[in-house]
Amino acid sequence: MINLLLFPIIIPFFFAMVLLFFKEQVVVQRVVTLIGLALSLVASCWLVATVKVEGIQTVTLGSWPAPFGITMVSDMFSALLVTTTILLTFFIVVYSFKSIGVEREKFFYYPAILFMITGINGAFTTGDIFNMFVFFEVFLIASYLLIVLGGEKRQLRESIKYILVNVISSALFVIAVAYLYSVVGTLSMADIAMKIAEINQPGIISVIAILFLIVFGIKGAIFPLYFWLPGSYAAPPIPVLALFGALLTKVGVYAITRTYTLFFVHDIAFTHQFLLVLSLLTIVAGCIGALAYFDLKQIIIYNIIIAVGVILFGVAQMNTTGMEGAVYYLIHDMLIKAALFVLIGIIIYITGTSNLREMGGLIKTHASLGWFYLIAAFGLAGIPPLSGFLGKLLIIKGGFEADHTVGSIVILASSLIVLLSVIRIFIYAFWGEPTQPLPVTNKGTYRAMMMPAVALVVLTIAYGVGAEWLMPYMSDAANVLTDPSIYIDAVLKE
Amino acid sequence: MELVLSIIIGVLFTAAVYLILSRSLLKVILGTGLLSHGAHLLILTMGGLGGMAPPVLIDGVTDFADPLPQALILTAIVISFGVTAVMLVMAYRMYAVHKTDNMNELRGNDEHD
Numbered sequence: 001m002i003n004l005l006l007f008p009i010i011i012p013f014f015f016a017m018v019l020l021f022f023k024e025q026v027v028v029q030r031v032v033t034l035i036g037l038a039l040s041l042v043a044s045c046w047l048v049a050t051v052k053v054e055g056i057q058t059v060t061l062g063s064w065p066a067p068f069g070i071t072m073v074s075d076m077f078s079a080l081l082v083t084t085t086i087l088l089t090f091f092i093v094v095y096s097f098k099s100i101g102v103e104r105e106k107f108f109y110y111p112a113i114l115f116m117i118t119g120i121n122g123a124f125t126t127g128d129i130f131n132m133f134v135f136f137e138v139f140l141i142a143s144y145l146l147i148v149l150g151g152e153k154r155q156l157r158e159s160i161k162y163i164l165v166n167v168i169s170s171a172l173f174v175i176a177v178a179y180l181y182s183v184v185g186t187l188s189m190a191d192i193a194m195k196i197a198e199i200n201q202p203g204i205i206s207v208i209a210i211l212f213l214i215v216f217g218i219k220g221a222i223f224p225l226y227f228w229l230p231g232s233y234a235a236p237p238i239p240v241l242a243l244f245g246a247l248l249t250k251v252g253v254y255a256i257t258r259t260y261t262l263f264f265v266h267d268i269a270f271t272h273q274f275l276l277v278l279s280l281l282t283i284v285a286g287c288i289g290a291l292a293y294f295d296l297k298q299i300i301i302y303n304i305i306i307a308v309g310v311i312l313f314g315v316a317q318m319n320t321t322g323m324e325g326a327v328y329y330l331i332h333d334m335l336i337k338a339a340l341f342v343l344i345g346i347i348i349y350i351t352g353t354s355n356l357r358e359m360g361g362l363i364k365t366h367a368s369l370g371w372f373y374l375i376a377a378f379g380l381a382g383i384p385p386l387s388g389f390l391g392k393l394l395i396i397k398g399g400f401e402a403d404h405t406v407g408s409i410v411i412l413a414s415s416l417i418v419l420l421s422v423i424r425i426f427i428y429a430f431w432g433e434p435t436q437p438l439p440v441t442n443k444g445t446y447r448a449m450m451m452p453a454v455a456l457v458v459l460t461i462a463y464g465v466g467a468e469w470l471m472p473y474m475s476d477a478a479n480v481l482t483d484p485s486i487y488i489d490a491v492l493k494e
Numbered sequence: 495m496e497l498v499l500s501i502i503i504g505v506l507f508t509a510a511v512y513l514i515l516s517r518s519l520l521k522v523i524l525g526t527g528l529l530s531h532g533a534h535l536l537i538l539t540m541g542g543l544g545g546m547a548p549p550v551l552i553d554g555v556t557d558f559a560d561p562l563p564q565a566l567i568l569t570a571i572v573i574s575f576g577v578t579a580v581m582l583v584m585a586y587r588m589y590a591v592h593k594t595d596n597m598n599e600l601r602g603n604d605e606h607d
Contacts, residue, residue: 137573156588157600163581167526174533174570182540
């Protein structure tokens, strides 16, 4: 099965195209979307098993020899990310059945999600830098539709800024690729890595490295470039917000990780120090935002920014421990952010507001929601048996191994602030007395919304408790990242 | 020749940045248009302006222009074309709903929507 690694990209794409023909039949849309995602999930799990047994999978489209055709490469890192993407999209789609509203479902909501998954999986899998740009555009254009779908006043206002920022960063991506092409004369990522090693990274390559950091930093919301994220992400409805928060910034993080472990590894003292400082500033900025707001959405949105900083701090260590931690934490963060957004979506549905000051006493009426939220909050902060612990432990251990003591302490301190910010939601929303009578809500809808939320929380618990079984996969992923020659040999072996 | 084009691209970028920082949304969109023109010209320039013949196989011609940047530009053009169309329609919708194209009046947060 040489084309196996293309299935997680092609299956959602095919199902999205089919769905375009059934615009009005909401039931068909739902069922077909779920079938498509289930099939992609099977394919991606199969892919992970194959990569585990046989090593990196590559296919060069059209059977051209490697640097001349477009190569798709699936190492353990990208295979795991693809699987996580499809898995949490499945649950968020189930969640949106009850929450997104039939009007939006009739206007290409599910095809847009599937096209976005196509783009994200493609960006995770591609081995060609320009092809990565194209896949970025595929999921960005789908995300433009998702963010504005519904056409509320606020959505229109915020999405025009979102599009503008992304158009500018896409233009910068094109410029960065043009510069890189003029220096190395190739677009295949493995070949670029080899050519840069041959010329031993002169100054111009370091400049291009920073340009790539700016491009992917805008997508991934790192410190001075995160300004667009809090406003834009608060505009769309909760399921879309959950998809964006769990997936979109992580593609930027993946792209930074890939380029900074494969291309720009010969002047670490400059490039990775830069990344390190920016990641710490990102954490500080995120912490300030997470404490500043009394709005459910904003608190979790700023927690996205903190997590981006933590992951990039792990990447900037460039040692195996830090890299394993970054991979483990990246997947943990995708799952836990999806779970948290879905949970606060339910809180907002029950109380009819996202303002913490206007709610209280929910534990008396919705006890299970409260306890699941508490587990997710502890998981996010990194309390030991849960999923956030091991990744952060490894990242901090990597930081100490690389003598970045101050940075590691900042990360430890940021965990406390993360815990404070999410526990504040618990205290305000679930403890105390209700400040006002709850609006009338449908019990059946509530149960249907709880189902995917519970599934996601259970998944994060399993991810934390089952760390011992998952660790070999994480090590495989980290090995490729710390030793780019494995990647290069796999692509250019002939 | 590359130097001349580099200067022209620099001017395009300058104009684009100036327009994007302006208040009117239409000027901002014009700015993104100029920005993508600059980026596309940059790919062409960075690929090198050598090569006499267009990249079409003809007997007896050996000195072709680099075909790869041209393919990249073609891809980038249609993508930016699609995105610009989306942006224009959204700017139109936004004007219809918010009754303004002044970016300064499009502020707001959760307290006052």
